[in-house]
Amino acid sequence: MNPDWVRLAEARQLELTKPPRSLGRLEEIANRCAAIFESLSFRLAWPRIVLFAGDHGVCAEGVSPYPQEVTAQMVLNFLRGGAAINCLARACGIELQVVDVGVASPLAGEIGEADGLISRRIACGTRNFCSEAAMSRAEAEAAMAVGTGMAQQAVGEGCDLLGFGEMGIGNTTAAAAITAALTGCAPSEAVGRGTGADEACLSRKISAVERALALHGGALASPLEILARVGGLEIAAMCGFCLGAASSRSPVVTDGFIATAAAALAVGIEPRVKDYLFAGHLSPEPGHRRLLEWIGLEPLLDLQMRLGEGTGAALAMKIIQAAAEAFTGMATFASAGVSGQK
Amino acid sequence: MNPDWVRLAEARQLELTKPPRSLGRLEEIANRCAAIFESLSFRLAWPRIVLFAGDHGVCAEGVSPYPQEVTAQMVLNFLRGGAAINCLARACGIELQVVDVGVASPLAGEIGEADGLISRRIACGTRNFCSEAAMSRAEAEAAMAVGTGMAQQAVGEGCDLLGFGEMGIGNTTAAAAITAALTGCAPSEAVGRGTGADEACLSRKISAVERALALHGGALASPLEILARVGGLEIAAMCGFCLGAASSRSPVVTDGFIATAAAALAVGIEPRVKDYLFAGHLSPEPGHRRLLEWIGLEPLLDLQMRLGEGTGAALAMKIIQAAAEAFTGMATFASAGVSGQK
Numbered sequence: 001m002n003p004d005w006v007r008l009a010e011a012r013q014l015e016l017t018k019p020p021r022s023l024g025r026l027e028e029i030a031n032r033c034a035a036i037f038e039s040l041s042f043r044l045a046w047p048r049i050v051l052f053a054g055d056h057g058v059c060a061e062g063v064s065p066y067p068q069e070v071t072a073q074m075v076l077n078f079l080r081g082g083a084a085i086n087c088l089a090r091a092c093g094i095e096l097q098v099v100d101v102g103v104a105s106p107l108a109g110e111i112g113e114a115d116g117l118i119s120r121r122i123a124c125g126t127r128n129f130c131s132e133a134a135m136s137r138a139e140a141e142a143a144m145a146v147g148t149g150m151a152q153q154a155v156g157e158g159c160d161l162l163g164f165g166e167m168g169i170g171n172t173t174a175a176a177a178i179t180a181a182l183t184g185c186a187p188s189e190a191v192g193r194g195t196g197a198d199e200a201c202l203s204r205k206i207s208a209v210e211r212a213l214a215l216h217g218g219a220l221a222s223p224l225e226i227l228a229r230v231g232g233l234e235i236a237a238m239c240g241f242c243l244g245a246a247s248s249r250s251p252v253v254t255d256g257f258i259a260t261a262a263a264a265l266a267v268g269i270e271p272r273v274k275d276y277l278f279a280g281h282l283s284p285e286p287g288h289r290r291l292l293e294w295i296g297l298e299p300l301l302d303l304q305m306r307l308g309e310g311t312g313a314a315l316a317m318k319i320i321q322a323a324a325e326a327f328t329g330m331a332t333f334a335s336a337g338v339s340g341q342k
Numbered sequence: 343m344n345p346d347w348v349r350l351a352e353a354r355q356l357e358l359t360k361p362p363r364s365l366g367r368l369e370e371i372a373n374r375c376a377a378i379f380e381s382l383s384f385r386l387a388w389p390r391i392v393l394f395a396g397d398h399g400v401c402a403e404g405v406s407p408y409p410q411e412v413t414a415q416m417v418l419n420f421l422r423g424g425a426a427i428n429c430l431a432r433a434c435g436i437e438l439q440v441v442d443v444g445v446a447s448p449l450a451g452e453i454g455e456a457d458g459l460i461s462r463r464i465a466c467g468t469r470n471f472c473s474e475a476a477m478s479r480a481e482a483e484a485a486m487a488v489g490t491g492m493a494q495q496a497v498g499e500g501c502d503l504l505g506f507g508e509m510g511i512g513n514t515t516a517a518a519a520i521t522a523a524l525t526g527c528a529p530s531e532a533v534g535r536g537t538g539a540d541e542a543c544l545s546r547k548i549s550a551v552e553r554a555l556a557l558h559g560g561a562l563a564s565p566l567e568i569l570a571r572v573g574g575l576e577i578a579a580m581c582g583f584c585l586g587a588a589s590s591r592s593p594v595v596t597d598g599f600i601a602t603a604a605a606a607l608a609v610g611i612e613p614r615v616k617d618y619l620f621a622g623h624l625s626p627e628p629g630h631r632r633l634l635e636w637i638g639l640e641p642l643l644d645l646q647m648r649l650g651e652g653t654g655a656a657l658a659m660k661i662i663q664a665a666a667e668a669f670t671g672m673a674t675f676a677s678a679g680v681s682g683q684k
Contacts, residue, residue: 082673304366331424
């Protein structure tokens with residue numbers, strides 16, 4: 001982050017017709033955007049969320065109350081506009097793209113690009129990381145490249161604010177394994193109830209993460225190895241998306257626990273990603289706060305949302321747009337003829 | 343609030359394609375709206391914020407770092423679209439109305455209805471409540487009627503989500519006096535730095551509230567008396583606005599400390615107002631949390647904003663609209679062919 005632009009933005013904030021710092025975190029957001037765009041007159045006019053879907057071999061361990069085919073069923077729901085993210089994106093004026101980067105089941109009928117689906121399937125889900133690596137290094141890198149490409153394409157098309165989200169039954173278990181591997185916390189501190197695990201299911205999730213760490217522990221020395229061994233295809237794509245957004249110099253908004261696991265891996269791979277990253281919200285999943293603290297980001301919203309899909313990112317993106325509008329659209333004390341402090 | 347409609351809404355939430363309760367506070371918002379509209383297919387399509395401006399005699403005590411003429415200058419800024427609330431309302435697609443209910447200085451030039459100003463001036467500011475009542479009971483009631491009328495008119499025109507905000511140099515001191523009188527907390531616990539008071543100014547604010555409570559203490563037995571003696575014209579109008587929104591059965595979103603002081607008085611006058619009231623955000627002003635706790639509302643946002651004008655309400659209204667869109671727009675497990683929990 002260019003500190004000169006942050007200082008210029010802070011100075012500009014003091015000229016706007018409001019008491020100093022009275023817009024609170026909206027000022028911090030706008031100042032960061034000014035540094036990202038190296039401009040005091042940037043616009044956030046075209047927001048886009050990219051939602052990556054993938055399946056997880058670890059579902060064989062009974063880690064989710066939902067059957068695995070829900071991933072594919074929800075992809076169809078996204079394409080028909082019936083999911084929560086469709087509604088929130090509509091309400092907030094955000095474009096949505098849906099990418100199949102690793103769904104296990106065939107998608108019903110002839111669903112494909114004509115229906116809005118972006119088909120970039122690297123594999124039909126990951127393998128069960130309790131017994132082997134979730135992905136080969138090549139698969140992980142291919143999925144990352146999908147995400148990086150989606151971010152670069154968005155910026156190339158003119159998008160100026162990016163968000164991302166995910167769908168993948170079983171993926172809170174993968175995110176918990178990443179959290180434990182990355183932050184060093186105990187599996188029991190990284191695992192939460194996800195989509196609504198009962199006590200027995202929660203125990204199976206913790207056990208799955210413990211066994212994964214025992215199996216892969218020695219090999220989890222780098223973010224890329226963590227990603228390949230205990231991550232997921234959609235997590236790899238989101239990680240690549242963050243890298244692509246940062247290399248394209250675009251602000252990028254993370255969603256909940258799983259999205260933030262991907263963002264943390266991206267920051268682990270390339271620390272400068274943090275300069276472009278905004279933490280959209282805080283989910284009640286216990287691992288989410290640990291990841292945000294590990295990255296060093298404060299979430300914008302805390303609405304007890306734990307749905308994924310980019311839903312928290314969508315609401316936060318509207319706040320970020322409003323922050324930008326205030327920064328670039330407000331009158332100054334001089335231009336409006338308003339008296340300053342006595 | 344009709345508990346039958348809350349239960350119907352909760353049951354509907356369980357049918358939507360998401361894990362139970364995974365939209366967190368968005369579900370609570372939508373369920374409350376369903377009870378307000380007594381419908382599961384309500385729309386929040388026309389949001390409006392009404393901003394009330396008024397001046398304060400207590401400014402004579404040196405309670406603000408800004409000169410009193412800033413109130414009138416900011417009214418002009420609102421009409422020209424250059425203030426923070428103009429930008430946030432634009433970003434969030436919210437209509438804004440500006441009402442002069444008690445500005446002290448003449449407005450520059452020929453500013454009036456043709457420029458978008460709604461002129462309902464009851465008096466040229468309040469009197470200094472350190473030496474006499476801020477308003478007569480008749481003035482307070484007239485200002486309340488302005489607010490009630492604005493809410494009823496909005497609902498009559500088709501608005502389905504209301505918000506309100508204020509502008510008035512010196513009005514955090516009035517809000518602090520209301521907070522101390524209503525909640526029983528000490529003046530020093532109700533007073534904050536407002537638009538940026540330094541230590542000396544903060545001491546003058548605390549002293550002003552202490553002297554006001556000593557002078558009027560015995561007479562502060564009812565919300566109406568508190569309003570008239572230590573309130574403000576714009577605070578009375580916002581109080582009336584809440585009463586009007588509730589009697590018109592419209593959801594209404596409060597803003598920061600001063601707006602919430604008005605909302606608390608409205609709840610004190612008519613407890614059913616609470617059923618229609620949403621707390622938009624939490625400001626760092628120490629009295630704000632006390633008022634929200636006194637009413638019994640949890641704020642939606644905490645972005646360290648302390649600007650007023652309806653800025654916090656604007657952002658919260660977009661969240662509320664998104665919550666409504668998810669509730670009314672999402673597919674069900676049955677309609678989308680998505681499997682439920684195992």
